[in-house]
Amino acid sequence: xxxxxxxxxxxxxxxxxxxxxxxxxxxxxxxxxxxxxxxxxxxxxxxxxxxxxxxxxxxxxxxxxxxxxxxxxxxxxxxxxxxxxxxxxxxxxxxxxxxxxxxxxxxxxxxxxxxxxxxxxxxxxxxxxxxxxxxxxxxxxxxxxxxxxxxxxxxxxxxxxxxxxxxxxxxxxxxxxxxxxxxxxxxxxxxxxxxxxxxxxxxxxxxxxxxxxxxxxxxxxxxxxxxxxxxxxxxxxxxxxxxxxxxxxxxxxxxxxxxxxxxxxxxxxxxxxxxxxxxxxxxxxxxxxxxxxxxxx
Ligand code: UTP
Numbered sequence: 001x002x003x004x005x006x007x008x009x010x011x012x013x014x015x016x017x018x019x020x021x022x023x024x025x026x027x028x029x030x031x032x033x034x035x036x037x038x039x040x041x042x043x044x045x046x047x048x049x050x051x052x053x054x055x056x057x058x059x060x061x062x063x064x065x066x067x068x069x070x071x072x073x074x075x076x077x078x079x080x081x082x083x084x085x086x087x088x089x090x091x092x093x094x095x096x097x098x099x100x101x102x103x104x105x106x107x108x109x110x111x112x113x114x115x116x117x118x119x120x121x122x123x124x125x126x127x128x129x130x131x132x133x134x135x136x137x138x139x140x141x142x143x144x145x146x147x148x149x150x151x152x153x154x155x156x157x158x159x160x161x162x163x164x165x166x167x168x169x170x171x172x173x174x175x176x177x178x179x180x181x182x183x184x185x186x187x188x189x190x191x192x193x194x195x196x197x198x199x200x201x202x203x204x205x206x207x208x209x210x211x212x213x214x215x216x217x218x219x220x221x222x223x224x225x226x227x228x229x230x231x232x233x234x235x236x237x238x239x240x241x242x243x244x245x246x247x248x249x250x251x252x253x254x255x256x257x258x259x260x261x262x263x264x265x266x267x268x269x270x271x272x273x274x275x276x277x278x279x280x281x282x283x284x285x286x287x288x289x290x291x292x293x294x295x296x297x
Contacts, residue, residue, distance in 0.1 A: 003155065004125040005053070006147060006211070008046035008098075011114040012039055012132035013059030013105040018263060028263050029132035030064045034276050037068060038262040039132045040094055046130055047098045049143040054098045055121045056132070057105050057114045066102055071095040110230025115212075116220040124214050126150060129233075131208030133263035135271060140257025142209055149185060149251055150211045156248035157216065157240050159188065160209040162255050166197045172205030173234035175252055188250040191238040193227045204252065206234065207259060216240065 016028030023031075029039040039056070046054055058065055072091060079088040101121060105114045115129055128143060136142050146158045161175055173193045177186035190201055210233070219236040226232040241250040260271035276282045277290060 003151075006051050007053040007055065007122050007125045007127040008043075008051045009055050009057065009115060009118040009122065009127050009129045010039065010042055010046070010132045011057040011105075011111055011129065012065060013057045013108055013114050014111075014133075014263075015059075015108055016133075016263060018265065019268075025061060026064055027059065027061050027132075030068065031262060031268065033135065033260075033262060033268070033271050034279070034282070038135060039065065040068070040097075041135050041138075042130050042132050043069070043097055043100070045136060045138065045143060046128065048138065049128070049141070049147065051128060052099050053101070053125075055101045055103060055118050057117050058102050059105055059108055062102065062104065069094055069097070069100045108230075110225070110228075110232055112220050112223050112231035112233040112236055115233055116217060116231070119217045122214060122217075126155065126211065126213050129208075129210040129212060133261065134208030135260040135262055136209065136255070137258035137260075137275075140255075140259075142253065142255050142257065143211075146209060146211045146253050149253060150213075153251055154248045155213050157213065157237060157250040158211040159237065159250060159252050160207045160255050161186070161204040161252040162207045162259065163203050164205040166200070166203060169197050169200045169203065169205060170194055172207075173232075173237075174200045174202060175204045175206065176201035177204060177252060180251070184254040184256070186252045186254065188237075188241045188252050191234050191241055191250075193232050193234040204254065207255060208261075209255075210237075 012027055012029040016023035019028045030037045043054055056065060076088060076091055103117050105117050142160055149158045173191055174195055175188045176190035177188055180187055216236055219239050223231050223236045226235045237250055261267040262271055277286050
């Protein structure tokens with residue numbers, strides 16, 4: 001029987017401490033990447049993959065995110081009056097993008113806890129979790145492939161994996177894997193949250209895209225705080241990978257495209273430089289300057 005349509009869940013309730021003081025009064029997901037907040041790229045990725053129903057998990061400073069996806073009648077009227085159709089279209093686009101809902105995570109008790117807050121909205125739909133500070137370049141689509149795998153593997157959990165340098169592996173959830181009959185699709189046999197390099201079962205790190213069935217909620221309900229005292233999504237997925245839950249195990253899609261972790265300052269700056277340099281409206285002015293600047297380093 002075909003399943004119900006996918007929904008999207010975007011956790012954006014973390015404290016963003018790596019970006020203080022910018023994130024003291026603003027969620028890190030609202031930091032601009034060129035001229036759009038990071039979270040708008042993520043919502044666009046979900047709608048681009050055909051998902052219309054988007055739930056954002058918000059924390060303190062919730063109004064910034066809610067206002068961004070809401071209409072702004074005064075600003076729109078001013079732009080209309082001035083005949084500035086281009087900017088008007090940009091302003092209207094963010095409020096017309098998707099059917100956007102919000103739910104509060106009272107306290108940032110971890111990513112697993114944030115996802116659990118989506119339970120009543122998601123109901124018995126399958127859903128994609130997209131981390132609000134993790135950008136996947138739209139030229140390298142990933143989510144569609146993950147949703148196809150979910151269907152193909154009979155509703156199994158699908159996570160996104162990326163090869164990372166052993167020096168950085170302790171920053172990620174890491175997967176032990178077995179090959180499948182498909183290139184760049186692996187069966188996940190074990191997951192470890194933020195291991196030391198010498199304990200890591202591979203160099204395949206979990207990145208911020210997950211396609212899950214509603215059965216994950218029962219597991220999250222009983223998941224105890226893990227690393228850092230937080231309820232970790234990785235711990236719930238580890239249970240699914242090792243045979244818990246009703247699903248058909250966990251599969252990983254190995255991503256080899258461009259990805260930017262905008263919660264990290266160096267990656268955030270790289271994202272802005274790369275995306276601006278590639279744009280038709282900004283690239284021609286920026287590229288010669290970048291070359292000159294690099295020569296002076
Ligand atoms: P991070 O660990 O990158 O977010 O969580 P953080 O804790 O805000 O970052 P730093 O380390 O303090 O700078 C990954 C994603 O999960 C969300 C975050 O908003 C981010 O999108 N998250 C994390 C929640 O929504 N709730 C939480 O309790 C924790």
